[in-house]
Amino acid sequence: EDKVVQSPLSLVVHEGDTVTLNCSYEVTNFRSLLWYKQEKKAPTFLFMLTSSGIEKKSGRLSSILDKKELFSILNITATQTGDSAIYLCAALYGGATNKLIFGTGTLLAVQP
Amino acid sequence: NAGVTQTPKFQVLKTGQSMTLQCAQDMNHEYMSWYRQDPGMGLRLIHYSVGAGITDQGEVPNGYNVSRSTTEDFPLRLLSAAPSQTSVYFCASRRLTTDTQYFGPGTRLTVL
Numbered sequence: 236e237d238k239v240v241q242s243p244l245s246l247v248v249h250e251g252d253t254v255t256l257n258c259s260y261e262v263t264n265f266r267s268l269l270w271y272k273q274e275k276k277a278p279t280f281l282f283m284l285t286s287s288g289i290e291k292k293s294g295r296l297s298s299i300l301d302k303k304e305l306f307s308i309l310n311i312t313a314t315q316t317g318d319s320a321i322y323l324c325a326a327l328y329g330g331a332t333n334k335l336i337f338g339t340g341t342l343l344a345v346q347p
Numbered sequence: 348n349a350g351v352t353q354t355p356k357f358q359v360l361k362t363g364q365s366m367t368l369q370c371a372q373d374m375n376h377e378y379m380s381w382y383r384q385d386p387g388m389g390l391r392l393i394h395y396s397v398g399a400g401i402t403d404q405g406e407v408p409n410g411y412n413v414s415r416s417t418t419e420d421f422p423l424r425l426l427s428a429a430p431s432q433t434s435v436y437f438c439a440s441r442r443l444t445t446d447t448q449y450f451g452p453g454t455r456l457t458v459l
Binding site for chain 2: 266267269276277278279280283285323325327333334335336337338339340
């Protein structure tokens with residue numbers, strides 16, 4: 236069965252902390268791994284990862300993919316209260332059908 | 348560009364009623380999809396389409412119908428609403444040649 240698993244399910248940190256969110260996947264015909272941030276409305280795109288070992292970076296957020304071990308991590312350094320959100324990981328797979336399967340998400344709460 | 352739009356934003360139905368959730372995009376994206384999001388379940392794919400006239404089932408298609416008569420529109424029909432269909436529904440779209448998917452603002456549906 237195709238699946239994406241995220242951990243931890245939830246996390247509470249203080250401003251300034253560094254956090255690492257985990258995502259593992261098992262899908263057929265893997266194509267890419269995507270990270271989204273969801274606050275109160277629709278998910279917004281963060282990163283897309285296709286190749287192993289190449290870090291994607293945007294400000295305090297970074298992500299990397301390991302296609303051999305089938306996982307990805309999302310790092311957030313110097314966390315701020317505005318980073319509080321659900322972080323969703325999704326795997327694009329399936330060849331011609333190109334389906335996107337999501338994990339259940341990690342709920343991050345950053346306290347002042 | 349308006350991006351991906353959804354109507355209505357909120358809807359309350361009684362068990363057994365039918366309704367259509369509307370989704371439209373103005374980015375000429377071939378791929379469109381519907382997800383539902385429930386607490387602790389992440390985003391689950393209901394139906395998707397890779398182009399006008401082509402639709403297919405996702406993970407949780409039962410109780411929902413879709414059609415794709417134009418590139419722009421991808422309505423989701425609930426034939427006979429049930430309380431188990433209480434959820435937040437997101438429509439999403441992307442180009443077939445890219446992996447980045449864009450989400451609409453969501454429809455919060457309550458079935459009494």
